[in-house]
Amino acid sequence: MQIEVPRADPQSVRLLQLSRRVNDIPRQSAILGLDESGLPLILRLSSPEVAHVLIAGTTGSGKTALARSMALSLAMHNRLGEVQMLFIDPKRNGFVPFVKPGGGGGLPHLLRPVVDNVHQAVFLLGEMVTEMVRRDHQNITEPRLIIFIDEVADLMEQGGKAMDRLMTRLTQRGRSAGLHIVACTQKPLAATIGSLTRSNFPVRLVGSVASSDDARTAAGIGGTGAEKLLGRGDFLLVAKGQTTRFQAAYVSQAEIKQVVEQLQTRHRTSRHWLESTQAEEPQQLAPTGTDGQIAQPAPRRRKGLGMMFGHQLRLIK
């Protein structure tokens, strides 16, 4: 018999608090939230087993909020030479806080302005395919480029064959060139993304869904029990046939703006996120990608972090 105990206060997992707790997070890793034993759950995007991530669930399950937390945690703990990001946000409510009103400034890790329509999305993904081919030839994998796509099923419907081809190429061959897709979808997936999702998104983050059929499509395997999830950040991580339940970390739009401002003015010297009152020594950063250039990788600093910190956090890699 299985007893489900709802969490008393699901709002209590705050990304900024969690970020301070995670002492030294491995590079190119996103904070997902807290697992059922209270350990921070971390996803290493650069791992061969991770590659691309599909976040699926009904409206209100917390997909966009989770993608935001992943993006912000990547920015807080990685330099521009390690991670840069792109956002496709058709609803314009998910990733817009990462950019200042009027388009000036914004997250330093943003490689291109936030894209909100299907034509721009097709153009942007086309550029990324070109970049993938360039990197393949030159054997480059860094900085990792993380492409966040909200409402991916809608985009695939509107974008037709062109969109389909681009998504297929990127999910099939992107990882080895350091390109990763994190895509959110609300729609039952079978009809819209179909064969694409089955093989090309090895990691699924599944929020509440309406039925066990939807759960199976979203998770890629049956029997996960995702239809019993509570919504608002109650998620299952499904990878390598195993499931891990977690409460997603939450960050408010006001907090995002605050962190983006801090990132603009302060240079990062450590992967540990510090309070704004603590001064940090400025350090030479890798060239930024904001002028349209894709930055060269910064030198690698540490090795084997995943193993060292395995007992303080739960690292999916």
Ligand SMILES: Nc1ncnc2c1ncn2[C@@H]1O[C@H](COP(=O)(O)OP(=O)(O)OP(=O)(O)O)[C@@H](O)[C@H]1O
């Ligand atoms: N991790 C979380 N902790 C607490 N509350 C959350 C969390 N995630 C989401 N919520 C709450 O649920 C609401 C809906 O979340 P969100 O917009 O991310 O859902 P969604 O799955 O993207 O929905 P849609 O498919 O309609 O876009 C948020 O406004 C917030 O109030």
Ligand SMILES: [Mg+2]
């Ligand atoms: Mg959403």
